[in-house]
Amino acid sequence: NAGVTQTPKFRILKIGQSMTLQCTQDMNHNYMYWYRQDPGMGLKLIYYSVGAGITDKGEVPNGYNVSRSTTEDFPLRLELAAPSQTSVYFCASSYVWGAGEQYFGPGTRLTVT
Amino acid sequence: QKEVEQDPGPLSVPEGAIVSLNCTYSNSAFQYFMWYRQYSRKGPELLMYTYSSGNKEDGRFTAQVDKSSKYISLFIRDSQPSDSATYLCAMKGNFGNEKLTFGTGTRLTIIP
Known part of the structure; x- marks a missing residue:
C-alpha cells in the first residue's frame, strides 16, 4: 500500500496563476481532507469529503475548490x-x-510570489 | 484565545532524558485526544490516541489527559535521537464536533 500520495512535492506559482494539487489514497477510505500548515498556526482544515461526489467546506475554504469523482482521488x-x-x-x-x-x-510545499 | 494552545518550543534535551510535552484547550466538548508526530518534510502520523481523562501507555510513550484542567500531556521516557520531530496535539468531540482541532506543534530535538 502506498497510503496517501500527493503531487507535486514543490511548486512556485506567480500571483494570479492557477494550479491543482493532486491527492490519491489506496486504502479505500471514504473520508478525505485537505489541510494547510503555516508556521505557528497548526493545521487548518480547508475542505473535506465524505464520499465520491460529496464535499464540504472546512475552516479556511476561501480561494480553493475541490471535487471528488472517485473514492481514491481528491484534488484541490x-x-x-x-x-x-x-x-x-x-x-x-x-x-x-x-x-x-x-x-x-x-505534503506539497507551495510558494506564491 | 485559541481553542488549543501548545508551546511551540523549540525544546532540546539530552538523549535518555524524560520529555514532557503539553497542550491546554478551552472547548469542553472535546472528548478524544491525540498526539501526532511529524518528522521534518513529512506528513503527521498518529502516535497516541486517548479518550477522556486518564493515562495511556505505549512503550516509551505515555499520554495523559486531565479534563477537569483541560490539559493533556505526552511523556517520552528514555528519549532517543529518532524521537526528534515536531509533536502536534489534536482533539475532537462528538455530535457536530468531530473535526480535528490541532495545536501548533512543539519542535523537539534529542541531543546524542
Whole structure:
C-alpha cells in the first residue's frame, strides 16, 4: 500500500496563476481532507469529503475548490493564487467519519510570489 | 484565545532524558485526544490516541489527559535521537464536533 500520495512535492506559482494539487489514497477510505500548515498556526482544515461526489467546506475554504469523482482521488484547485496561499498542503484520509486517526500524505510545499 | 494552545518550543534535551510535552484547550466538548508526530518534510502520523481523562501507555510513550484542567500531556521516557520531530496535539468531540482541532506543534530535538 502506498497510503496517501500527493503531487507535486514543490511548486512556485506567480500571483494570479492557477494550479491543482493532486491527492490519491489506496486504502479505500471514504473520508478525505485537505489541510494547510503555516508556521505557528497548526493545521487548518480547508475542505473535506465524505464520499465520491460529496464535499464540504472546512475552516479556511476561501480561494480553493475541490471535487471528488472517485473514492481514491481528491484534488484541490487553487484559482488566482495569492501570496497568502503560500503554505504546506496536506491531504489526509480516514476510515470513519470524525476519526482521530487520519492518514496523511507527504505534503506539497507551495510558494506564491 | 485559541481553542488549543501548545508551546511551540523549540525544546532540546539530552538523549535518555524524560520529555514532557503539553497542550491546554478551552472547548469542553472535546472528548478524544491525540498526539501526532511529524518528522521534518513529512506528513503527521498518529502516535497516541486517548479518550477522556486518564493515562495511556505505549512503550516509551505515555499520554495523559486531565479534563477537569483541560490539559493533556505526552511523556517520552528514555528519549532517543529518532524521537526528534515536531509533536502536534489534536482533539475532537462528538455530535457536530468531530473535526480535528490541532495545536501548533512543539519542535523537539534529542541531543546524542
